[in-house]
Ligand SMILES: Nc1nc2c(ncn2[C@@H]2O[C@H](COP(=O)(O)OP(=O)(O)O)[C@@H](O)[C@H]2O)c(=O)[nH]1
């Protein structure tokens with residue numbers, strides 16, 4: 001259950017909003033607590049139930065921009081009108097300790113990491129169909145109509161980038177997708 005991944009210690013998980021990245025990553029962390037998930041910074045407002053420092057570090061735009069200027073982010077990007085970034089120091093500290101690190105980030109950030117960490121394993125999560133993606137975003141019930149529209153528009157772009165990734169995983173049945181994710185990350189005893 002807790003053998004460490006054999007394929008690269010930095011893993012980047014990307015995929016359109018609502019595809020199930022958060023759900024899959026939560027399942028993975030539950031099964032493999034040795035994995036370390038980076039907590040991003042964002043300028044968007046917290047959703048109900050989201051906790052500062054746990055789901056995100058919620059920053060004002062000036063504070064976020066100050067961190068950008070200071071080189072504090074490993075990567076950062078604008079998504080649906082808000083800024084998102086990966087704090088650099090904790091990721092570097094975890095990697096230095098030999099711990100496998102997960103980043104759950106959007107496409108532009110994944111592209112930046114590809115340049116700075118070419119050895120990272122990059123995975124794209126896809127929905128079984130665009131209609132199902134829209135159902136999931138709406139079903140989650142966390143976003144305004146405007147936010148949903150922006151996320152769906154961005155999803156169309158992200159889904160055209162498939163060829164850039166080391167692997168593509170379709171999140172249709174959740175349990176099957178979770179098992180496939182474990183195998184892709186090198187948890188060999190997952191079958
Ligand atoms: N580049 C980048 N993208 C991020 C980061 N953190 C989260 N994201 C992405 O930002 C997008 C929006 O995230 P969020 O507002 O939580 O919405 P959700 O994906 O619909 O749950 C998603 O594609 C996340 O993967 C980050 O640190 N950097």
Ligand SMILES: Nc1ncnc2c1ncn2[C@@H]1O[C@H](COP(=O)(O)OP(=O)(O)O)[C@@H](O)[C@H]1O
Pocket residue numbers: 015016017018019020021022023024136137139140171172173174175177
């Ligand atoms: N395989 C799946 N089948 C059906 N619903 C799913 C599946 N995976 C995730 N979901 C649901 O889809 C919604 C969006 O999932 P979430 O993990 O928040 O997506 P993301 O982090 O990619 O934005 C949630 O309501 C979640 O419970």
